[in-house]
Amino acid sequence: MFIESIKNQKIKDIKKLNQKKYRDKSNLFIIEGEHLVLEAYKNNVLDEVLISVGYDIDINITKTFVPSSVLSYITELENAPKVIGICKKIENKHIGNKILILDRIQDPGNLGTIIRSSVAFNIDTIVLSEDSVDLYNSKVLRATQGLIFSMNIIERNLIDFIEELKCNDYKIYGTSVKNGKVLKNIENSEKFAIIMGNEGKGVESNILDMCDEYIYIPMNSKCESLNVAVATSIILYELSR
């Protein structure tokens, strides 16, 4: 198929996927660039692709060729990619034994980096609170480096979800500078969930109160706290031992 104009309804609908409300309504999201598109294809979430005329990629899926002006119209990147993919959101109901819970993370780079580290250190499921940065924000997708498709990520009311975990014998970890146990001394648990919180405000206090144990990363007193993606990654690294 070939579409030439940005006035085409299909192109207008795809551009709307830059906005969260249209992603929520359609259960679709867009990804930009060949690397992410190929990752989506491998993971069976790619619905269709727009490809710049004169370019091609070797995948067996509905392709629409468009002039680069159409890709520039859709993208929010400074340099339009040669390929834009439309993906369907898929949620896996199986949550596994190693869970990372994120309370109101706001920075897309932080969320993307945390997803990448979670794949590296064998987390099974990431649970986002309802007021987190949108997972399908293009900056989040880029920061994951394509690993979004290798991680089960769900959105839940955290209080209800943590109560459910506690009924199922998961050990719940929070972090605390004051009363925490040094990270290196945390014993391995078969089933656990780690709760990390908002960049400025941390984890909401009524959620933090639900933890069974608090982790502390020893550091120089000049530094009050680490970047949340760094702190999360260090904890995941240590617990993956």
Next chain:
Amino acid sequence: MFIESIKNQKIKDIKKLNQKKYRDKSNLFIIEGEHLVLEAYKNNVLDEVLISVGYDIDINITKTFVPSSVLSYITELENAPKVIGICKKIENKHIGNKILILDRIQDPGNLGTIIRSSVAFNIDTIVLSEDSVDLYNSKVLRATQGLIFSMNIIERNLIDFIEELKCNDYKIYGTSVKNGKVLKNIENSEKFAIIMGNEGKGVESNILDMCDEYIYIPMNSKCESLNVAVATSIILYELSR
């Protein structure tokens, strides 16, 4: 003192400090917001401040009061801060025993986050290659959360600098996925330098060849690499034990 207009030469000169070439020429840089300004003041690098009329901060340094339009004119932030400080660049000649070398880091958020983690995990000096993102870029300064003033950071030709370190019995660490030694098995050295590299390209090969030992962070094979600020922080965390 009070300056009302953005046409004032002093204000024009301060605005120019948003550009690297003027920072290099003047050996000055600007910081935005009360938190960073107070940190600069505590660390004796603050030269003077611009303060929004009607606001004040309790420091004993040359103050110039300006309307908020002047602060909006100078800042590159969406919301103008109430305080902008002008700082002098200061370089400490003493480099210490624990050194972090950064080869061509490009992302300001990554550099800022690495500086923050370096303070947390007791690095003495950070050495930047000559073609790194500028340390005094406002995004770097913000990502350090004020810890820029708690770290000695210098810029050097890395090959010359590493040769000097080797003559002085520093152990030089690089990272390698293929031939690396697992991070947890690295023994402590009294004097060491860790070399981390560019986001996409890693450390230049002729620099990597100068290392005495290579570190490997074990991770799931689905993940090719970690974000550079995360990888650096995990290594610093582990070596600070």
